[in-house]
Amino acid sequence: MTTEVSKTLIPVEEIERNFREIEPALSDTEARLEAQRCLYCYDAPCTQACPTHIDVPAFIKKIASGNVMGSARVIFNANPIGASCARVCPVEALCVGACVENTLMHQPIMIGRLQRYATDHAMREGAPQLFKPNPHNGKSVGIIGSGPAGLSCAAFLARLGYQITIYEQKEKAGGLDTYGMAEYKMAQIDSLTEVSWIERMGVEIKCNTKVGTDVTLEELETRHEAIFLAVGLGATSRLHIPGEDLPGVYEALDFIDQVKTRQWENVPIATSVAVIGAGNTSVDAVTQAKRLGAEHVIMVYRRSQKEMPAYHYEYELAKSDAVEFQWQTAPVAIIPNADNSGIAALRCVRTQLAPAAGKSKRAEYQPVPGSEFEIPVQMVIKALGQQKRVSFLETIPGINLDPAGRVKVTPESMQTSNPKYFAGGDCVNGGREAVDAAQHGKIAARGIHFVMTGERIQLAGLDDFKFPIPLTGF
Amino acid sequence: MADLKVNLAGIESPNPFWLASAPPTNMGSMVERAFDAGWGGAVWKTIGEPIVNVCSRLASVDYGPVRMMGLNNIELISDRPTEVNIEEMRQVKRKYPKHSVIASLMVESKKEAWEEISKRVEDAGVDGIELNFGCPHGMSERGMGSAMGQVPDYTCMVTEWVKGATKLPVIVKLTPNITSINYPARAAVRGGADALSLINTINSVMGVDIDTMIPYPNVNGKAAHGGYCGPAVKPIALNMVSELARDPEVGIPISGIGGIGTWRDAVEFLLLGATNVQVCTAVMHYGYRIVEDMIDGLSNYLDEKGFASVQDIIGLSSNRVTDWGNLDLKYKTVARIDHSKCIQCNLCYVACEDGAHQCIHFTQIGTKKFPFVDEDECVGCNLCNLVCPAPGCITMTRVDDGQQSMTWREYSAK
Ligand SMILES: Cc1cc2nc3c(=O)[nH]c(=O)nc-3n(C[C@H](O)[C@H](O)[C@H](O)COP(=O)(O)OP(=O)(O)OC[C@H]3O[C@@H](n4cnc5c(N)ncnc54)[C@H](O)[C@@H]3O)c2cc1C
Ligand SMILES: Cc1cc2nc3c(=O)[nH]c(=O)nc-3n(C[C@H](O)[C@H](O)[C@H](O)COP(=O)(O)O)c2cc1C
Ligand code: SF4
Secondary structure: OOOOOOOOOOOOOHHHHHHOOOOOOOOOOOOHHHHOOOOOOOOOHHHOOOOOOHHHHHHHHHHHHHOHHHHHHHHHHHHOHHHHHHHOOOOOOOOOHOOHHHHHOOOOOHHHHHHHHHHHHHHHOOOOOOOOOOOOOOOEEEEEEEHHHHHHHHHHHHHHOOOOEOOOOOOOOOOOHHHOOOOOOOOOHHHHHHHHHHHHOOOEEEOOEOOOOOOHHHHHHHHHOOOEOOOOOOOOOOOOOOOOOOOOEEEEHHHHHHHHHHHHOOOOOOOOEEEEEHHHHHHHHHHHHHHOOEEEEEOOOOHHHHHHHOOHHHHHHHHHHOOOOEEEEEEEEEEOOOOOEEEEEEEEEEEEEOOOOOOOOOOOOOEEEOOOOEOOOOHHHHHOEOOOOOHOOOOOOOEEHHHOOOEEEEEOOOOOOOOEEEEOOHHHHOOOHHHHHHHHHHHHHHHHHHHHHHHOOOOOOOOOOOOOOOOOOO | OOOOOOOOOOOEEOOOEEEOOOOHHHHHHHHHHHHOOOOEEEEEEOOEEEOOOOOOOOOEEOOOEEEEEEEEEEEOOOOOOOHHHOOOOOOOHHHHHOOEEEEEEEOOOOOOHHHHHHHHEEEEEEEEEEEOOOOOOHHHHHHHOHHHHOOOOHHHHHHHHHHHHHHOOOOEEEOOOOOHHHHHHHHHHOOOOOOOEOOOEEEOOOOOOOOEEEEEEOOOOOOOOOOEEEEHHHHHHHHHHHHHOOOOEEEEEEEOOOOOOOHHHHHHHHOOOOEEEEEEEHHHHHOOHHHHHHHHHHHHHHHOOOOOEHHHHOOHHHHHHHOHHEEEOOHHHHHHHOOOOOOOOOOHHHHHHHHHOEEEEEEEOEEEEEEEEOOOOOOOOHHHHHHOOOOOOEEEEEEOOOOOOEEHHHHOOO
């Protein structure tokens, strides 16, 4: 039996139905009534909770007043990828979680969905002239990576009058916004629409162009006065167990990449699927495997449910999708089927809390001797977190990385230890959310502008400009 | 982007949004913060006779979950020394030469008193004077405020005194606590007023605490009637503004006030003939910051509609307000219910049954019971449409052929 399933397990129409947006767009009436419910707090907790500090009450009140384009401008002014963030942000942990209506009525304002209402409106109209860019200042900045960090930095610098080129190794721009977000949260097309809006601000994006291979760092350095590293993270970490390279074993990112093509016939899937890991990516993998028609999807996690890194509401989603869970279970081998053409089972061992958990914050688990067992599956998805792009970053002279492989920067400007290079997003914070990357891009834009011109500017959602230490110019 | 500059009786402002004379314009530092937030002008909190205030001095009515649908106050004019207020006006005007600073005045009914204070504020460099003939409580007991505004001859007389003492444009702020707004307005015009502003607050008692039996706002066990303002008063203000905009004996610019909180409210006042607008309650509720969306929303609206200047929309709806006798009796509409949008709340049914003309009936479609309108019986009153919570579900559809028209005037002349 082969695990490379080339046709769908369930009818395509059913898959399409399963991948409909989990949070559909609000109607005009819903949006207006919800916006009117907003108290219009001052110095609002939601705005503070948003990593890009969008003025949430202001954009919501503009929806209530019928100034929807003005609402979109407030959003994009603080966050150029406000349309994707409206769909993919973990709002329960951010703005919505901070809404005062949680206490008052136990029913927070649907901030994410209102944000989507406003940004959808703008995108539908082609977001005409939301911002008038400054005239060209004759300076050029190169950006490596077209994900949230790169796009955000590009948008702010383009508005300031810079010539911007983004280099992107993939075929399409948008980074994980385009290739990584669960398709039921945001369809790929929506990410691409936002990308093209940013392109229309005068940003040039060169896809299929890997820096280090298709173009050298030296070439970039001669073309551009400054370079912003927004390379994100790399491939999924390895398990280091036997059978890891069998057909039927996938990296979560590759699996999701396939899902996002919506070519359902070509997306790998099987009746029983094990997903290793319990982070948000793992939830995205289990829920999408279920939506593709897998009967049994089993999440396998070394620690207990308490330590699960995924957001609580993501866990709830997995539960409501009838995902099965194997807590305190570590994979030890992937067992091939009879003719080695695929997988027969995932062999696991139970774990228990180590007696002396030591100083580490996270509880340490160790295998229980003799507890090995097998879970019959035909497909294994590894969702173990992504590796840092250390080998690429190390080719840049004078760049310092921390022991975990993250690029070290001055937080006020995102400047690296090589003054020509700035960095932000996952490659700096080690992997957080799209909105955090967007904020990094904005801080970097201000930092780059300061280093190039000496001018201190205010950008929406940034603290007053105070650089405690003088920046290194070049 | 459309030009938002307006000119009210010679007073130029960067936009039509002024703060009304009230707590938000109590002192220089506040007005400066308001100008920084974007307000185009400010009518300073009324200055004049020395006063003492009570507490509390505000009460409000809520509507469902919405706080402060209407606000009521028993505050008097400024309790700060006149010379301090005037000095601050001077400083603010010097710092913000392009913004409009208006002094609001109220003194006892003596010619010299009005002349003296008018000259002092003129000397401070303000752009205009507003005469507060509207305050309905406290001051009126001392022969000021609405006690002036309710007697057209007084209104005319004091306006003349002030006009004789100053070259500044004089705006007369009218009280709505009268039977017809036209008479005091015409009196102000006779007295030489350059513009009118309205409305000031409406006499009101805000409610009673039924446990203590003390009405609001409670001042040590007693309450007094106060001035009503906020969203609830907008329709009253719109009516009075449109009355004056259409009155040929008025013919001077109008500053619209009463229940304005958004750019939409402002557009309505402008369409009915106001040259600019003033805001109080909405700022007391949400702060100066609301002006940002007022400017942004108005500007987007003008661009969308293709107007180059906000001045182009002033009074565009004025001639659409007319006397009842000029309305077309032949214009016929009936209600139509779109079943694809109906949510079966049946509110239209009960409204028509008990509150109108019993022309909505039910029909069974599949498993559901839908209301429908007997169009022969429907008088087109609009009630069902007003109560329907589902947008677009009920439409008032024209059913006459549009070929004939007949007003009551024409009908009764026959
Ligand atoms: C499966 C998954 C699901 C996620 N879901 C969510 C979610 O629902 N909500 C949320 O807020 N966040 C989510 N995240 C996190 C979010 O995607 C990241 O935090 C965010 O994309 C980081 O942005 P970035 O710009 O730093 O990096 P990326 O989005 O990773 O972009 C980096 C880009 O750089 C390009 N690149 C790298 N090296 C080179 C080179 N040498 N030359 C040219 N191009 C190069 C890459 O191809 C890529 O396009 C998810 C992450 C994953 C992995
Ligand atoms: C607390 C309070 C104090 C006010 N004081 C004055 C005043 O001193 N002089 C004046 O002309 N109007 C005064 N007003 C009336 C306002 O200027 C304005 O005419 C009225 O509130 C209607 O506008 P609004 O609906 O935007 O509040 C006051 C209103 C309030 C609520
Ligand atoms: S609003 Fe300010 S002045 Fe008024 S009662 Fe509250 S704290 Fe006191």
